[in-house]
Amino acid sequence: MQIPAGSDARLPGAGGAEPPAGRLALRLLPGGDSERAAALAARLGLPGVDTGSDEAALWLQLGPEGLSLQVAGPGAPGAVRADLVGGRCGARRRQAGARRMPIARAAALARPAAPRILDATGGLLADALVLASLGASVWACERHPVIVELALDALRRAAEDAELRAWLPQRLRLLALDAREVLSAPARPDGAGFDAVYLDPMYPPRSGSAAGRKELAVLLRLTGPETDAAALLECALDSEARRVIVKRPARAAPLGGRPPDLVYRGRSTRFDVYLRQAPAGAVSASAAR
């Protein structure tokens, strides 16, 4: 696993943008592992464990239950962590009829062969987990070093779960990289290309579940707004993948103003699908709704 090195406490913003104002500090919660915290601080280029700075705008917290991210100050939303075992992810994984979910239909997971999917915006890995739980082989890219740490922490806990450890390590792989580096490479390092590329760019958290909105709001405080999502879509469309899937808020315009070939609608989100070569008898956008 490659972890991009952070050189100081102000970590990079998204898409080459300036980092959001404010300082990220690491704190150890009661019962947290101090050696692990020191190693984490070194990897992220943070000065060390902070014992009580009031300048921090964001806290990366290590406690007995792992890593979480907390916005500082009164009225801030609760801490956010990646959790593949319980919570919303556990419920989504066990949901009956999962293959009929819009994300599964958009990724063509109803078909028998397990597709190879590049999740270009891995984040906290919730979508990558759903795709992997339905049989896809997923490579998830995440470029922000702190979000990589949150995702690695979730994978560490998932490896201790009796059900997940039986299949997750074979189906989900995390790459601490900008997805454009992977998309511009001619093929996967193991020689195989991707069948599909999945994109879930950040957007202002106006839609989605309350928990989803909180997660997005906290991640946006860390990364700042993404300015290069449309360019990432173009990069995905230039790759050899036959299918590119973009998750959007239900009422948002298509990413980069590019009309999709197919649309699968959920309650608060939709999945726009771009086909590299429309197969004979492709469903029209309106018929797929």
Ligand SMILES: C[S@@+](CC[C@H](N)C(=O)[O-])C[C@H]1O[C@@H](n2cnc3c(N)ncnc32)[C@H](O)[C@@H]1O
């Ligand atoms: C909305 S979040 C994705 C959430 C994810 N689908 C989930 O289920 O947890 C978007 C994430 O994509 C990452 N990201 C955006 N552009 C990227 C790129 N070009 N390469 C890798 N990661 C990227 C951001 O840092 C952020 O963590």
